[in-house]
Amino acid sequence: MPRFPSVALLCLLAAFTAAALNAQSNAPAGKTTTTASTSKNASDPSERVVIKVGNTSITQAQFEVLYGDFRKANQGGPVQKLQSVAENYAGALMLSQKAVAQGLDKDPEIVRQLELNRIQILSTAQYDRLEDQAKPSSQEIESYYNSHLNEFDQVDIRRLFVYKLTPNSNGHGVPPQEAKARAEEIRKVLASGGDAKALIAGTKDALDADPMTFKRGELPGNMARAFDMKVGEWSEIADTPEALAMFVVVKKDRLTLAHATPTIEKKLQEQKLRGEMEALKKATGVWMDEQYFAGPVSASNGAVPTPSEGKRTQEKE
DSSP states (O other): OOOOOOHHHHHHHHHHHHHHHHHHHTSOTTOOOOSSOOOSOTTOTTTOEEEEETTEEEEHHHHHHHHHHHHHHTTTSOOOOHHHHHHHHHHHHHHHHHHHHTTGGGSHHHHHHHHHHHHHHHHHHHHHHHHHHTOOOHHHHHHHHHHOGGGGEEEEEEEEEEEBOOTTSTTOSBOHHHHHHHHHHHHHHHHTTOOOHHHHTTOSSEEEOOOEEEETTOSOGGGGGGGGSOTTOBOOOEEOSSEEEEEEEEEEEEOOHHHHHHHHHHHHHHHHHHHHHHHHHHHHTOOOOHHHHTSOOOTTSOOOOOHHHHHHHHHHO
C-alpha cells in the first residue's frame, strides 16, 4: 500500500502539479508530454528524468527544487529522505491525474477549493513582498535607537522573599505577622550594608533569588521602579498574598545599538507593514457588511482565515 503525502506536502506541491497536469491535458491525443527534454545527457540535472507518472516526467533539477521547498516548509521537523518525498509526490501526481481524467477538476466544489488555494498562494506571495519592502534601513534603525534610548535600558535586580503560611503553602512559611517582622529585620540589615544570609539560611520560609536581568516593560507593578532607583538601593517591602518581597538594584546598563537592532527592525517593519496594509485596503476599496458580520457565526457564514493570518499561525508553530 503506497504512503500518500500529507496535507502540507500536497499544498506545497500544488502549483507545480497543476502546471504539469495543465500541460498534459492540453497535449494532442496520443502524444507523450514531459516537463523536460528526454536527452541522453543523463549527467545534466535539467534533462535527467528521475520520476515518471503517466505521460508526465520530472527532471532531477525540478525535483531538487521541490525537495528544497519541502525542507524549508518543514524547518525544525524531521527531514524525510529523497525516496520518501519522491514516493509522496508521485502518489499525489498519480491521484491528481486520475482526478482530471474523471473530470473532478470540473466539479464545482473542487473548483471552489482550487480557487481558494490560488487566492491563498497569491496573497501570501504579495504579503511576503510587502513584508520584505517594509524592512527598515540601517539609518532608520539607528535613528529610532537614538530617539528612544530609554526603551533599551535594562536592570539587574536581586529579589528576596519571605513566605507566608497559608492554606496553599504546604506547611512552608511563617504566620503573616511574623513574616512582616522578619522581612523588616532582613531589610534593615541589607539596607545598612550588612549580610542577611544568616537570617535566611537553612530555611524554606525565605528565598534569596539570584540576580536577573530585566528590560523596560518586563517588571510588574512596583518593581518597575527599579529603573528609577540607584544601584545598591533596596526597595520597600511589598505585601502580596503569598509573600513579602523586596529587591535591590544590582546593575543598570543599556543595550547597544547592535544588540537592539533585531528588536527595532521587527518593530519598525511591523509598523510599516500595518501602514501598507491599511493604505492598500483604502486604495482597493475593501468593504464589509458590519451588521451581517456582527452576528453569530453559523455554517452559512463561517469565517475563512486570511492568508496573512495563516502565515502568522505557521510562524508561531
